Amino acid sequence: MDSDWYRGQVIFLTGATGNLGGCLLYKLSLKLPTSKIFVLVRGSIRQAVEKWEHFMPEQVDDILDTGKVNFMVGDMTQPDLALSATDLELLKQEVTVVINSAGDISLHQSLSETILPNCTAHLTLTTILAGFTRLQCFLQISTTYVNSFLPDGSIEERIYPLHPNPIVELDTIIATGKSAATDQFAAPYALAKHLAERLILDGGHAFPILIVRPSFIAPAIQDPYPLYGRDGATPAHSFIHLILGNRNHGLLQLEETLPTHPICDEIPVDLVAIVCLAHLAQGTTGIVHAAADLYATWTCGEMGNRFHRHIPREVKEDAQKIEFQQSHSLAPYFFQMIQRFWRDWKIDCARSSHLKQLKGPLGLDLGDHDPEAFLKRRVERQSKLAHSWLKRGALPFENGSLYSRHLNE
Ligand SMILES: NC(=O)c1ccc[n+]([C@@H]2O[C@H](COP(=O)([O-])OP(=O)(O)OC[C@H]3O[C@@H](n4cnc5c(N)ncnc54)[C@H](OP(=O)(O)O)[C@@H]3O)[C@@H](O)[C@H]2O)c1
Numbered sequence: 212m213d214s215d216w217y218r219g220q221v222i223f224l225t226g227a228t229g230n231l232g233g234c235l236l237y238k239l240s241l242k243l244p245t246s247k248i249f250v251l252v253r254g255s256i257r258q259a260v261e262k263w264e265h266f267m268p269e270q271v272d273d274i275l276d277t278g279k280v281n282f283m284v285g286d287m288t289q290p291d292l293a294l295s296a297t298d299l300e301l302l303k304q305e306v307t308v309v310i311n312s313a314g315d316i317s318l319h320q321s322l323s324e325t326i327l328p329n330c331t332a333h334l335t336l337t338t339i340l341a342g343f344t345r346l347q348c349f350l351q352i353s354t355t356y357v358n359s360f361l362p363d364g365s366i367e368e369r370i371y372p373l374h375p376n377p378i379v380e381l382d383t384i385i386a387t388g389k390s391a392a393t394d395q396f397a398a399p400y401a402l403a404k405h406l407a408e409r410l411i412l413d414g415g416h417a418f419p420i421l422i423v424r425p426s427f428i429a430p431a432i433q434d435p436y437p438l439y440g441r442d443g444a445t446p447a448h449s450f451i452h453l454i455l456g457n458r459n460h461g462l463l464q465l466e467e468t469l470p471t472h473p474i475c476d477e478i479p480v481d482l483v484a485i486v487c488l489a490h491l492a493q494g495t496t497g498i499v500h501a502a503a504d505l506y507a508t509w510t511c512g513e514m515g516n517r518f519h520r521h522i523p524r525e526v527k528e529d530a531q532k533i534e535f536q537q538s539h540s541l542a543p544y545f546f547q548m549i550q551r552f553w554r555d556w557k558i559d560c561a562r563s564s565h566l567k568q569l570k571g572p573l574g575l576d577l578g579d580h581d582p583e584a585f586l587k588r589r590v591e592r593q594s595k596l597a598h599s600w601l602k603r604g605a606l607p608f609e610n611g612s613l614y615s616r617h618l619n620e
Pocket residue numbers: 225226227228229230231232251252253262285286287288311312313314315316328352353354355424425426427428429441444445446616
């Protein structure tokens with residue numbers, strides 16, 4: 212895979228202040244010879260820089276010092292992304308690749324709330340792209356959970372159509388806020404993203420389209436630094452924090468009810484970024500998965516055993532002494548969601564298997580990286596965090612929003 216493909220490329224990156232977007236920005240600016248990166252940020256440039264200072268404190272200056280990053284203040288949910296006419300014209304004239312990593316990953320939002328940031332906003336973006344004169348590819352970040360409605364088994368890198376006419380389905384949702392398919396999805400977010408995939412691919416666009424579907428995103432193994440990742444955008448951490456200490460819907464009950472043999476499908480965020488960037492350079496179109504098969508395929512039972520083994524003894528002892536009363540009120544909702552939609556899926560990643568033999572910024576050959584040792588570091592770090600929260604008598608997610616951008620992380 213040739214990193215040199217990025218020389219001369221001008222990227223428009225949305226979601227750059229987010230978990231995956233931040234990692235993509237790091238790699239595009241510091242690991243690849245990209246010419247220029249336009250980033251769409253909400254609020255102000257200052258707010259965007261503050262977010263990076265929080266999540267990538269050691270890296271943010273290096274990223275900005277490359278001189279590659281150009282800010283555009285806007286909002287995906289507004290007409291023309293709320294860009295100024297000058298900014299929009301600049302994008303139309305210069306951009307060669309668009310990476311859409313923006314989204315609202317709150318899982319408890321209603322369908323009427325989530326459909327705008329996770330479906331119609333993406334359609335607005337693709338409509339604007341018709342005027343991008345140098346565009347070579349559009350990359351949409353999706354999720355493997357767009358297929359929540361599928362039963363156990365192999366999930367291929369393709370569309371599984373649910374609605375005979377997705378345009379009619381979207382119109383119905385916009386008009387009524389409801390869909391007959393809601394219960395078939397783990398969360399309304401997943402239904403919105405399912406429709407976005409279908410409508411983007413069916414949109415009759417002239418530019419090539421790549422859709423990458425990550426499974427649950429885990430902390431980075433290397434880039435921007437080991438264990439990088441917002442807990443609010445790392446589902447395993449979010450779920451654990453949310454149900455921690457709940458008497459009836461806690462970790463213990465979850466372990467007892469979930470089957471142990473399905474794969475616990477997670478992939479580190481920097482490997483997701485590699486999959487995205489490698490397939491762009493390769494000219495891939497259509498659907499590509501970024502899932503455990505490209506990293507480590509532990510079953511839920513194996514993962515649970517490792518968590519037990521690596522949680523420090525003093526944390527376990529203290530946890531038993533603490534009177535848990537502060538568990539989140541949404542715990543039963545998410546507990547039941549996990550129970551209902553935990554699938555014995557084999558998420559096929561065949562389109563990226565060749566990357567496992569490649570080293571460098573676009574390769575998944577991880578050299579002497581040891582997933583076992585890395586998981587141990589991760590569990591120990593999360594245990595310490597959870598321990599300090601429990602001792603303070605306060606859990607995160609107190610504002611009622613799993614995956615909120617405004618968590619006490
Ligand atoms: N986290 C996972 O486990 C996971 C798994 C599979 C797929 N994905 C997908 O990966 C992509 C990135 O998610 P993430 O995990 O990186 O989430 P994240 O950390 O919450 O990042 C979301 C990004 O989207 C931006 N954004 C949200 N609404 C916007 C709007 N209206 N206009 C402009 N920007 C907006 C946010 O900007 P602000 O900083 O202004 O809020 C932030 O930069 C999403 O498409 C998500 O569906 C995530």
